[in-house]
Amino acid sequence: MPSNKPPAGEYARVGLAGAACAAFNHFILVPLDVVKTRMQLDPKLNPTPLTTARRIVATSGYAGLSLGLAPTVVG
Amino acid sequence: MQAYHSVWLQRLWGKFLDVRLCSSPSAISPCQRDFPCCPARRLCRYALQGACKFGVFESFAAKTKSTMSTDIWEARKHGVFLKAAAVAELVATTALSPWEAVRIKMVADPTFARHLPAAVLRVWREEGALGFYRGWAPLLCKQLPYTIVQLTVFSSLVGGVYETWLPSMGIHKSTMSTSSQLAVSAACGVVAGVTSSIASQPGDTVLTRINSQLKTAAAQAKGQALPRASIVGVVKELGWSGLWLGTGTRAVMTALLSAGMFLVYDVARVSSHAVCGS
Secondary structure, eight states, X not given: OOOSSOOTXXXXXXXXXXXXXXXXXXXIIHHXXXXXXXXXXXXXXXXXXXXXXXXXXXXXXXXXXXXXXHHHHOO | OHHHHHXXXXXXXXXXXXXXXXXXXXXXXXXXXXTTTHHHHHHHHHHHHHHHHHHHHHXXXXXXXXXXXXXXXXXHHHHHHHHHHHHHHHHHHHHHHHHHHHHHHHHHOTTSOSSHHHHHXXXXXXXXXXXXXXXXXXXXXXXXXHXXXXXXXXXXXXXXXXXXXXXXXXXXXXXXXXXXXXXXXXXXXXXXXXXXXXXXXXXXXXXXXXXXXXXXXXXXXXXXXXXXXXXXXXXXXXXXXHTTTTHHHHHHHHHHHHHHHHHHHHXXXXXXXXXXXX
């Protein structure tokens, strides 16, 4: 049974996990989110995930995958 | 305690609902303008929503469990998870909706207000209390199926794995190492993520389209009252197949998100000593 008091270092661990997750978010999840959103908004231009990602990189570079128009639109 | 941990939980999946003012595409870099308050604002949102979602879910399920005998709980627990998740998300969405309404205005029109309090005041002045709940229904379309499926599938799956599947192979939770328990959480998280992303996909597509329309309208109207975005209109325009745009991409994203979220949730649960579930 865990004691009622969290073990020392637990907060640091949770904090570190959070930091790791935020980094992970930026490199993996946000680009996926951008691609998904583009596909939803303009399916004719963006038929598959791969073509969508290529289009974004071609038009606005790799930054477009993380800082594009799309994430600001996502609710 | 719950709220504190939920801040980090929400960091994981909160990118969906992020206050992404930092990445607003307008020419004058809003990132510079908004940078000092961005992280704080995000943190507030995550804390608010996480506290609502997980707090209500846990306490609802734990309270119901305490009123039932073990046999009845076993028979009814899936239904209880379902109801608890629905109530939790209803509360969370209602709490989140005002932030979301203000966020869309600020993102769409950088001149709308200099900072959050000013934006809140302006919405209040121009549209009244209803202005804060404009996006409530579309948000609910996505969030309700998402949370219900995610929490129900995860809770039921973890219960099944520890109570039925692993014991049938002679393995018991008490003898398992921490890392193998975390692996169970991650695996169940992946399944919960994929199923919940499919369940909420139509809602997500509708929400994306509506937000995009509102954004365009807000940019054109420059702070004038926005037209009512219609869920029915968007569904008609998209058709059945259109509702499933981006399903695969979103499933991958949600699976990763969900696995990570429940991993952190596990760590948080041990330290916060939550009563319910495993």
